[in-house]
Amino acid sequence: MLFSRFWMVLLVLVAGASVAAMTMARKTYDHDRASDVAVMVDSDRRMVEEFLRRDARTRLDDLGPLASDTSLVSLMVTATRRTSDTPAAIGPAISTRLRELNLGLGPLRGEVLFAVDPRGLIVGRVGLQENEVGQFVGGLPLVERAIAGNVRDDLWEISGTAYRMAARPVISDGRYYVGAVVHGLAIQPRFVETVAQLIPGASVIFFGVGQTYGGFTPVPERGGVAAPPIGSLADPLRTLGQRSEWTTRGAVSFDLPEQGGRVAYAALPGSVGAGIAVGRGLPSMPPDFLLRASKDDVGRVPFAAILSAVAGLILAGFALFYWEYDSKRKRLIAAMRELQSGPANRVDPLLLDGFARDVAVAANEGIDEVVKREIGRSGGKLRSVNDLESLLSNAGEVPGSAADARLPLNEADEQRQWREVFEQFVARRRECGEAVDDVTWDRFSSTLQKSRAEVVSRARSRSALFTVVVKDGRAAVKAAPLG
Amino acid sequence: MASRRSLGSRRWAGLTALVFVTAGSAFAHDVRGTLTGADALSPAPRTTPTRWRGSFWEVPNGALAITSPRANVERDLAVVLTGSSVEQSRQPVTVSVEGGRCRPGTVLLSPGTTLTLDNQDLLAHEFYAVRTGQEERVVPAEVTAVRTRRQVSLPAAGTYELRDARQPSFRCWLVAGAGQGRVLPPDRTGAFVATGLEDGSYTVKAYFEGVERASAEVAVAGRETTVTLAIGAASAPASAPVSAPATPAEAEEQRHHRRRDH
Numbered sequence: 001m002l003f004s005r006f007w008m009v010l011l012v013l014v015a016g017a018s019v020a021a022m023t024m025a026r027k028t029y030d031h032d033r034a035s036d037v038a039v040m041v042d043s044d045r046r047m048v049e050e051f052l053r054r055d056a057r058t059r060l061d062d063l064g065p066l067a068s069d070t071s072l073v074s075l076m077v078t079a080t081r082r083t084s085d086t087p088a089a090i091g092p093a094i095s096t097r098l099r100e101l102n103l104g105l106g107p108l109r110g111e112v113l114f115a116v117d118p119r120g121l122i123v124g125r126v127g128l129q130e131n132e133v134g135q136f137v138g139g140l141p142l143v144e145r146a147i148a149g150n151v152r153d154d155l156w157e158i159s160g161t162a163y164r165m166a167a168r169p170v171i172s173d174g175r176y177y178v179g180a181v182v183h184g185l186a187i188q189p190r191f192v193e194t195v196a197q198l199i200p201g202a203s204v205i206f207f208g209v210g211q212t213y214g215g216f217t218p219v220p221e222r223g224g225v226a227a228p229p230i231g232s233l234a235d236p237l238r239t240l241g242q243r244s245e246w247t248t249r250g251a252v253s254f255d256l257p258e259q260g261g262r263v264a265y266a267a268l269p270g271s272v273g274a275g276i277a278v279g280r281g282l283p284s285m286p287p288d289f290l291l292r293a294s295k296d297d298v299g300r301v302p303f304a305a306i307l308s309a310v311a312g313l314i315l316a317g318f319a320l321f322y323w324e325y326d327s328k329r330k331r332l333i334a335a336m337r338e339l340q341s342g343p344a345n346r347v348d349p350l351l352l353d354g355f356a357r358d359v360a361v362a363a364n365e366g367i368d369e370v371v372k373r374e375i376g377r378s379g380g381k382l383r384s385v386n387d388l389e390s391l392l393s394n395a396g397e398v399p400g401s402a403a404d405a406r407l408p409l410n411e412a413d414e415q416r417q418w419r420e421v422f423e424q425f426v427a428r429r430r431e432c433g434e435a436v437d438d439v440t441w442d443r444f445s446s447t448l449q450k451s452r453a454e455v456v457s458r459a460r461s462r463s464a465l466f467t468v469v470v471k472d473g474r475a476a477v478k479a480a481p482l483g
Numbered sequence: 484m485a486s487r488r489s490l491g492s493r494r495w496a497g498l499t500a501l502v503f504v505t506a507g508s509a510f511a512h513d514v515r516g517t518l519t520g521a522d523a524l525s526p527a528p529r530t531t532p533t534r535w536r537g538s539f540w541e542v543p544n545g546a547l548a549i550t551s552p553r554a555n556v557e558r559d560l561a562v563v564l565t566g567s568s569v570e571q572s573r574q575p576v577t578v579s580v581e582g583g584r585c586r587p588g589t590v591l592l593s594p595g596t597t598l599t600l601d602n603q604d605l606l607a608h609e610f611y612a613v614r615t616g617q618e619e620r621v622v623p624a625e626v627t628a629v630r631t632r633r634q635v636s637l638p639a640a641g642t643y644e645l646r647d648a649r650q651p652s653f654r655c656w657l658v659a660g661a662g663q664g665r666v667l668p669p670d671r672t673g674a675f676v677a678t679g680l681e682d683g684s685y686t687v688k689a690y691f692e693g694v695e696r697a698s699a700e701v702a703v704a705g706r707e708t709t710v711t712l713a714i715g716a717a718s719a720p721a722s723a724p725v726s727a728p729a730t731p732a733e734a735e736e737q738r739h740h741r742r743r744d745h
Contacts, residue, residue, distance in 0.1 A: 056539040085670075119671060120555070120582055137605060138555065139583030141537050141652040149549040152541040156606055159629070169544050177547065209609070209626065209649070250536075269536035271606060273649045 056153035091133035094124025112184030146180035155270025225281035228261035332356035428475030518673030520714035524554035561587035565664035566685035585655035589690035609648035656693030
């Protein structure tokens, strides 16, 4: 009982665990992918920063030949030695030379290019506010450090546009600083797209204080995960300052639950408080993922192991059921318990086989002997089958006298017993709602005689004991060997 | 007749005015001065926020030694003349901001004076003010875009730093106190001039980064007076001979030699 029930519980547990595992697998997959995306977004952010760092170095290096151009150096020396406060006289010549040199930079041609004298005044200018000279810029960190001899980059915002700036000192004869050249490239949509191509599948924005300089959102590949749109990357900028990681490290990443994405922000070096943000969509396993399985996916399932496990469980179930319900031993025990609890007064050997039948027959014989002895001792008063219980209950008190207790003493006695059985049978049929009109004593006694003969010949007994039972809602007569 | 009388009275009025102007000019004199020793001033390093980075790269050029930062005489130093006949700083005081500096580098004004910050810079700024040595903002940060103005007012006397939330390198000091006088902007050689002074005693002071670095008493009495403000040394007496200043180009050349030697 216990083991078969345990097996049922096991089956239910296995079924429940399968459903739970299926659900959990989706969640686990989503969680793992979210962790992967978090790592990926941080990696994207670092990759963009590294690209911008290298880009700055490239611009600084490419500015080298321009800063050492002999014509420009000569003009800068003249500008440095001028006596007037304003560089208006030398300005046009320097601007012209800067324009020529700028064209030679090719793809790095600056949208902003100007030369500064050692006092920090612009002495030549190309691009933005072209040819305007005399403005003091020497206190700006980029210019101040370049005039002092450093090669430096920066990020500026001029009229709402962000510029990647680079500056180099201009040196005369290898002995004197005569100013610096300052070069700037705007962060245009094309540049943003170039950056975004470094990290396929991710959105990128460049932002400043209260504004976005540019952004790019890739078109998702078929079946791919859509990256968060530019707007959703820009929205958290308002509250970025409230995040401690941002204020202490200048970099922070977090989920965007509403957009189903992950985003990382990083402050960029420079004078405008600018930064970059990269974002990726969070993949999730669809509910119908089983239907999307390919042949390869199906081929990877260990069907042999799974079927073996299922077959093993089924066999184990059968074995447990047989052990607990269908084995000879269990059937004999059940018959004995039925005998003990009633209403049967004998064990039916026909329901058993093998050693269990022998045990049942021996038990019946024992009961008969007890009954016989009890009847003998009582002087024949106890002659009814209905007295068996009282006989058996006293079996211990009259040992060896009940073996033939239920054997009819003569034919008339047997007929009387059969008549009682007949009356019980008719009564049971009525109780069960069965028709009793066609049940006659003659037919009934004739059937009992045939049945007794069969039992006697089959069980090699001296007689047969008939009892009325109700089985499946119908009255029936059960025959058992007697004597 | 009437027109002749009118013409005559006009002539008299014009003649009278000419006499008064001539007389006034006879009593107004100039003070010419020179700042010396300013090249020895070095801007104090600024504390930058932990996460702030100014650039990806800042490396020496590899060919010539880096020069140490020096004070820009014509922008970083402020010379102020005070005296009985000098008007106090007027309201509002307007300060030009250009190239990451305000000019002059130290602004002197009376407490409660409205200070107008005129951003003539290439870049926008986000100014705020703190008392020197403190971090509490007495003027909150606010963006001042290019070619726009912002007005601020200092609550009490004291020395303040005007900072830029975007550019920690920004430099500007505000000194609020009584008795602020006329600002005499020096040129790049350190020369300055005060014109139209009446006879009397005056004081000339030089400020750098909000601190008085030199001062001298000047007595104006019937002729042009010269003064030398020696920063880092005792002030030269008034009416001392004016040393011949180097031409701007020569002064620049001298500075270059010093940087190279450094």
